[in-house]
Amino acid sequence: MKKIEFLGAKETLYTEKLDCGLNIYMVQNLNIQNFYITLNVKYGSIYTDYECDGEECHNPSGIAHYLEHLMFKMPDGDAFEYFTKLGSSANAFTSYNVTCYEVFANSKFKENLEYLIKYVYTPYFTKEVVNSERGIISEEIKMYDDNPSYVLIDKLKQNIYVNDKRRERVSGNIKDLKEITVDMIKNVYNTFYHPENMFMIITGNFNPEEAIAIINEKMKSFSFEPFKNPSLLGNSEPFEVNSEYEESKMNVNKSKVIIGIKIPKSNFKSLKISNVALRLYLNLIVKINFGSTSILNEEMKSNGIINRSIENSLTETDDYYIQLFKTDTDYPDYFVNRVKDTFDNMTLTNEDIKRKIKISLSDLIWMFDSIESVNMDIQDDILMYNTVLTDIYTIYRSLNNADALKIINKLDKKLYSVNIIYPNE
Amino acid sequence: MEYRKKYYPGYNLHLIKTDKFKMCHIDVIFRNNVNVNDLTKRQFLIRMLCENSYNYPSRRKLLLKLEDLYGASIYGNSSKVGSAYISNISIDYLNPQYTEKSMTKESIKLFFDIIFNPNVSVREFDSKTFNLIKERLRDSINSAIENPKRLSVLNAIGKLKDTPSAYSSLGTISSLEDITPENLYSYYEDMIKNDYVDIFVIGDINMDEVEKYISEYAKFKTIKNHEVNLYFKNKKVKEQNYTENFSAAQSNISIILNLNNLTDYEKKYVANLYNMILGGGALQTKLYKKLREENSLCYSVNSVYQKYDGLILITTGVDANSNDKAIKLIKSCIKDMAKNISDDEINDAKEFVITSLNYVKDDLGRIIDNYYFEDLHTLDDLETRIKTYKNVTKEDIYNVAKKISISVVYTLAGGNHEEN
Numbered sequence: 001m002k003k004i005e006f007l008g009a010k011e012t013l014y015t016e017k018l019d020c021g022l023n024i025y026m027v028q029n030l031n032i033q034n035f036y037i038t039l040n041v042k043y044g045s046i047y048t049d050y051e052c053d054g055e056e057c058h059n060p061s062g063i064a065h066y067l068e069h070l071m072f073k074m075p076d077g078d079a080f081e082y083f084t085k086l087g088s089s090a091n092a093f094t095s096y097n098v099t100c101y102e103v104f105a106n107s108k109f110k111e112n113l114e115y116l117i118k119y120v121y122t123p124y125f126t127k128e129v130v131n132s133e134r135g136i137i138s139e140e141i142k143m144y145d146d147n148p149s150y151v152l153i154d155k156l157k158q159n160i161y162v163n164d165k166r167r168e169r170v171s172g173n174i175k176d177l178k179e180i181t182v183d184m185i186k187n188v189y190n191t192f193y194h195p196e197n198m199f200m201i202i203t204g205n206f207n208p209e210e211a212i213a214i215i216n217e218k219m220k221s222f223s224f225e226p227f228k229n230p231s232l233l234g235n236s237e238p239f240e241v242n243s244e245y246e247e248s249k250m251n252v253n254k255s256k257v258i259i260g261i262k263i264p265k266s267n268f269k270s271l272k273i274s275n276v277a278l279r280l281y282l283n284l285i286v287k288i289n290f291g292s293t294s295i296l297n298e299e300m301k302s303n304g305i306i307n308r309s310i311e312n313s314l315t316e317t318d319d320y321y322i323q324l325f326k327t328d329t330d331y332p333d334y335f336v337n338r339v340k341d342t343f344d345n346m347t348l349t350n351e352d353i354k355r356k357i358k359i360s361l362s363d364l365i366w367m368f369d370s371i372e373s374v375n376m377d378i379q380d381d382i383l384m385y386n387t388v389l390t391d392i393y394t395i396y397r398s399l400n401n402a403d404a405l406k407i408i409n410k411l412d413k414k415l416y417s418v419n420i421i422y423p424n425e
Numbered sequence: 426m427e428y429r430k431k432y433y434p435g436y437n438l439h440l441i442k443t444d445k446f447k448m449c450h451i452d453v454i455f456r457n458n459v460n461v462n463d464l465t466k467r468q469f470l471i472r473m474l475c476e477n478s479y480n481y482p483s484r485r486k487l488l489l490k491l492e493d494l495y496g497a498s499i500y501g502n503s504s505k506v507g508s509a510y511i512s513n514i515s516i517d518y519l520n521p522q523y524t525e526k527s528m529t530k531e532s533i534k535l536f537f538d539i540i541f542n543p544n545v546s547v548r549e550f551d552s553k554t555f556n557l558i559k560e561r562l563r564d565s566i567n568s569a570i571e572n573p574k575r576l577s578v579l580n581a582i583g584k585l586k587d588t589p590s591a592y593s594s595l596g597t598i599s600s601l602e603d604i605t606p607e608n609l610y611s612y613y614e615d616m617i618k619n620d621y622v623d624i625f626v627i628g629d630i631n632m633d634e635v636e637k638y639i640s641e642y643a644k645f646k647t648i649k650n651h652e653v654n655l656y657f658k659n660k661k662v663k664e665q666n667y668t669e670n671f672s673a674a675q676s677n678i679s680i681i682l683n684l685n686n687l688t689d690y691e692k693k694y695v696a697n698l699y700n701m702i703l704g705g706g707a708l709q710t711k712l713y714k715k716l717r718e719e720n721s722l723c724y725s726v727n728s729v730y731q732k733y734d735g736l737i738l739i740t741t742g743v744d745a746n747s748n749d750k751a752i753k754l755i756k757s758c759i760k761d762m763a764k765n766i767s768d769d770e771i772n773d774a775k776e777f778v779i780t781s782l783n784y785v786k787d788d789l790g791r792i793i794d795n796y797y798f799e800d801l802h803t804l805d806d807l808e809t810r811i812k813t814y815k816n817v818t819k820e821d822i823y824n825v826a827k828k829i830s831i832s833v834v835y836t837l838a839g840g841n842h843e844e845n
Contacts (some may be wrong), residue, residue: 031445032787078718084453085708085772087780106783135721135744142674143724143742146572146839251672253567293492302553307561330563355489359496365523366496367444369789424672 062172464595507733704728745840
């Protein structure tokens with residue numbers, strides 16, 4: 001077992017790779033009683049088309065999420081039932097590139113951990129269970145159809161991504177559900193749910209040595225073929241958008257606006273700044289110019305354009321950064337122009353960047369108060385960088401004004417896509 | 426964890442020393458009898474106080490100051506609990522051992538400056554901030570149409586008559602229009618003077634030092650001796666059925682159950698277990714099994730026990746063609762609760778509740794809630810609670826089931842769904 005210190009936070013990461021290929025990441029917190037375990041599969045909604053053993057497989061959208069629902073079915077009932085008896089809360093979620101099975105509890109560590117492994121490695125897919133879950137997932141999809149904020153983002157993704165499967169809903173749509181068969185489910189399970197393609201993260205109150213012993217012992221009950229290492233099929237994402245603008249109407253109180261900016265990573269190639277640092281820089285630059293302490297927010301609030309701070313988020317794909325800005329406003333066109341104009345003329349001072357670094361370092365320490373946040377932070381790191389960024393403290397400290405300005409200068413090549421939902425009359 | 430309570434003339438000070446968190450947190454909790462005409466004003470005031478202050482007269486200036494304090498944050502909330510308001514204003518700041526020793530004093534000073542030095546001139550709140558908060562609150566009230574589930578719940582409780590339970594804690598647009606910078610300031614003075622005040626401090630800090638600063642900056646002076654009752658007794662009414670159409674893919678159903686004449690023990694313990702078995706908390710509830718697992722009717726179905734209102738609220742979102750079937754199944758689950766609870770169901774519910782009680786110890790907000798409501802005598806201490814829950818019998822739950830009646834069945838009927 002390896003031990004690595006999280007610099008600046010007085011916390012330790014324990015890691016271990018088991019013989020079966022499963023990677024384990026652990027952060028202990030003995031000041032509390034709770035623990036949180038996630039078993040993650042590097043398989044999400046974007047993995048619909050792949051090649052494995054020389055054979056091409058094409059699946060409907062939503063299959064990863066469908067599989068996640070079915071995973072809880074066991075030959076002797078429902079996995080939730082067992083966790084309920086332990087008094088634990090179990091759940092799961094699917095996103096673009098991961099399916100995560102989680103359990104949160106404060107006692108019976110061994111039982112919880114063993115059962116999490118047991119149910120995820122016990123496929124039980126029959127025609128009957130596949131069919132009975134279809135109605136439930138349909139209602140889940142309709143619930144999102146009735147949520148304007150979700151629809152707003154959903155439409156933007158369909159417009160900003162051309163080939164990237166992020167354009168499809170994680171759940172798929174109702175038509176996709178009808179096409180999903182037991183055989184497809186079995187096939188993707190056998191291809192992707194392999195310890196080599198999975199990792200476990202444990203945070204909270206537990207003993208790392210004991211955890212490894214329990215997992216090792218439990219994994220012996222399952223046998224695995226060698227991992228086939230499927231490769232994703234699909235065309236690379238072009239520097240284009242499907243549509244620069246779309247508007248629609250829904251039950252909303254006032255117009256909802258989202259602006260997406262597609263920025264090629266190639267813009268920054270000549271700067272020789274690492275991927276991790278680039279992402280931190282972009283986040284800080286956007287926070288300074290668009291965040292709750294920005295002049296822009298204050299100005300638009302005092303002009304009555306918005307009454308809450310603009311929401312912003314950054315997504316990273318293989319070749320692009322996708323920056324989103326979102327708000328509710330009665331003046332969508334003004335808002336869009338003002339945001340575009342500000343993005344084209346971003347600036348910052350040495351004091352701005354120092355201030356935001358100081359806050360980010362506090363947030364890093366603060367994060368360790370939540371075993372869920374630590375767990376999810378590690379998950380993000382593994383999915384994005386295939387390692388845990390225990391040195392992020394040092395990276396933050398190396399950020400500087402000069403490099404930030406260079407990055408701003410490289411933002412000229414970009415594409416916009418805007419989506420607006422107006423109120424029904 | 427070490428808990429101390431100190432009595433000051435205008436407030437109670439609760440000091441909780443623990444090394445569980447890297448964060449330090451202070452909560453000022455205001456409590457008074459609810460006045461349904463002032464619900465919006467109360468919300469307005471709490472938001473106003475947290476937005477900025479006399480010394481930091483814009484949000485941006487206040488946030489920059491909070492950044493100087495290593496990313497401290499100040500926020501507030503107001504809720505309606507039975508027949509009382511419980512409103513709080515809070516600050517979180519990083520434990521000074523990670524920053525600078527002076528941060529405790531600085532944070533406490535700023536925090537109470539926000540409360541006692543609002544953005545006011547000549548007995549009126551700053552009009553610019555006032556207008557901003559007014560529009561924000563208007564959006565919060567009006568945005569119910571963006572969330573069919575919330576809309577269904579609000580419409581359903583709105584059907585209850587002559588009770589604070591019928592109102593959203595945000596109040597109404599018409600009461601929003603009556604608020605002025607001037608009358609809001611009078612309301613502020615009234616709250617500072619007449620509300621019961623409890624101050625909670627939690628963190629791994631020197632509590633003697635904290636107490637010294639708080640007694641200096643917390644200028645709550647008035648001694649209160651009026652009665653504030655949390656419990657509201659809703660009257661038993663005949664079942665009312667409503668269906669209203671709404672353009673949405675799903676139908677959202679809300680059912681309100683009235684809990685009639687429960688004893689103190691039933692309110693505190695049995696009704697909570699009843700709710701856990703019916704549809705609250707854990708996943709394998711009667712409603713979940715019946716609607717989701719056996720009939721694939723819905724993705725989510727829940728019930729919430731509103732202890733202080735004496736109500737249970739059931740919500741679900743179903744296919745628009747299944748409204749009647751869903752209501753029928755929910756009613757059959759309610760009937761089942763009076764005669765058909767298995768040993769497993771009651772044991773699982775107890776296990777779940779007791780485990781949840783243990784989570785309390787690791788959650789900053791819930792630690793405070795726990796001490797607060799224990800102090801108000803609406804919660805027993807943790808050990809008593811665990812012991813009492815263990816001894817609740819099936820008969821106890823059947824007895825409560827007999828005291829439960831359906832008040833409102835409300836359907837917000839959707840059905841414009843086109844398959845894409």
